[in-house]
Amino acid sequence: MLLAIDEQNKKILAEHATKEQNYRCPSCKNPLILKQGKIVTTHFAHYPAKKCFSFSEGESMDHIEGKKLLFRWLSSHYSTVELEAFLPQIQQRPDLYFENERKDKVCVEFQCSKLSSDEMLKRTLSYQRHNYSVWWILGPNSALKQDKISALQKLFVFPSHLGLSIARLNIFKEHLELINDFGYSSKEKLNWTETNFSLENSSPDLIFTQNPEAGQLKKFKRTDYLYTHHKYMKQIKYKNKNLLSLVEKLYRNRESLHTVSYLIYQSINYEWMIRNHPMEWKYDVLQIINKLPEAHIFSRKEFLTYIKELKLKYYDMPLVQDNMRTTVLFFFLDFLCLEGILTEINSNTWRKNKSVISYSNEGEKIKHLYLLSQQLC
Ligand SMILES: [Zn+2]
Incomplete structure (x- = not known):
């Protein structure tokens, strides 16, 4: 801990x-030891x-050091x-607390140690229920893996001006890293x-309270459909459970992966928010569109009522507003326009x-996918 009560009863x-001097714990009032050293950050x-x-106890040095950096920065x-x-x-002790000019609490x-999903959700929802906003900043041991962003990491995603992001503090370089633009x-x-x-040189407001810029969200990379097709064919051959449904x-629709449109292979920005298999919900959306009469004009609201039938499940992301979740479906519509x-x-x-x-x-499909993959190069 970085704060204690001194002999004059003042926080120090x-x-x-x-x-x-003698120092006491602000909570339990027991005496504290002041730890100073060349390697450790001075703490109680x-x-x-x-x-x-x-x-x-057992707060790591990374945590103490990071808290100190953040305190200086925010102050x-x-x-x-x-x-x-x-x-x-709410009987909680956040690492740091402040009110801004708009009176937001x-x-x-600053999360360095391992935290369970349940604990993270419990803490966040408790803050939110009492009208506190919460900024989660991850510590140095929160690297992303090459193959996926985990359900636990998704919990910490929030909308920054760069789009949905995770914030991480680098205590050695004294900078905040915004990790975003996750995509396959x-x-x-x-x-x-x-x-x-x-x-x-950066203001906390810029990083944590500005809305995503629209341009940041519409970026779009074409998937290699031929590669993706072969990958899924292989998965089906080995009876991959995720693809069964x-x-x-x-x-049931007298189709198979041999005949279904390549449009379901396209990966879409933010599709990692949805738990359902990406090919499956895209197939469902295409089925909905196929049922509409030609030249039919539909609104956002109408589309959202169709989508309700799909029973999409989203990952828990307590820092992301509900209306942001459906943006990924509209990105897919952007692709269908293209x-x-x-x-x-x-x-x-x-x-x-x-x-x-x-x-x-299948022959017809492979030939077409081959042509499309040539256009990628
Ligand atoms: Zn104590």
């Missing part, structure tokens, strides 16, 4: 404390035998920043972008131009 930061700790109901932008403040109403959590390349590897904001659906299936009349209205056609056999 560890870096301003001296060995000559309880005596080993004293159990504290409020502070957990240079807001006048009311409190370290390790206890919020009695903001809690900042044509070869199905997870890609992302890291943008660094030095704490010295799609395979059954295709069968393919000439739909025409966008305005940002809320579309017209159906034609139905999506299936192939009559």
Whole structure:
């Protein structure tokens, strides 16, 4: 911990404390040890035998150091920043707490240790229910893997001006990294972008409270359809469980992966928000469009009522508003406009131009996919 009560009953930061004075814990009032050293960040700790109901011991050096950096950074932008403040109403102690000029109450959590999904959701929902916003910032041990972004990592996603992002603090370089633009390349590897904001020169408001710029969201990369087709054919051959429901659906409609349109292979920005298999919900959307009469004009609202039938399941993302979730479906409509299936009349209205056609056999499909993949190069 970085804050204690001194002999005059005043709050004091560890870096301003001296060995000559006695310090107590702001919560349990037990005496504290001041730990100073060349390697460690100056901090307070309880005596080993004293159990504290409020502070957990074994706080890592990364956590202490990061909290200190964030405290300095936030204090240079807001006048009311409190370290390790206890919020009695909800019995929680965020790492940092402040109110901004708009009187928003903001809690900042710097997460270095392992945290379960349940615990993260519980804490976040409790803040939100009591009208606190919460900024989650991940510590150094939160690297993304090459193949996917985990359900746990998705919990920390929030809408920054760069689009849906995860914030990570680099305590050595003293900058915040916004990790965003997660997407699968044509070869199905997870890609992302890291943008660094030095704490010295960046405002917290810019990073945490600005809405995504529309242009950031519409980026679009074409999938390698031939590669994707072969990949899924192989998965079906080995009876991959994730594809069972799609395979059954295709069968009921007298189709198969040999004949179904390549449009379901296209990966769409933010599709990692949806739990259903990406090919399956795209197939469902195409079925909905095929049922509409030709030249039918439909609104956003109408489309959303059709979508309700699909029973889409989303990952838990407590920092993302509900209306942002459906954006991924509208990105798919953007793609269908590009393919000439739909025409966008305005940002809320579309017209159906034609139905999506299936192939009559695999040979025809492969030939077409081959032509499309040539165009990629
Ligand atoms: Zn204590």
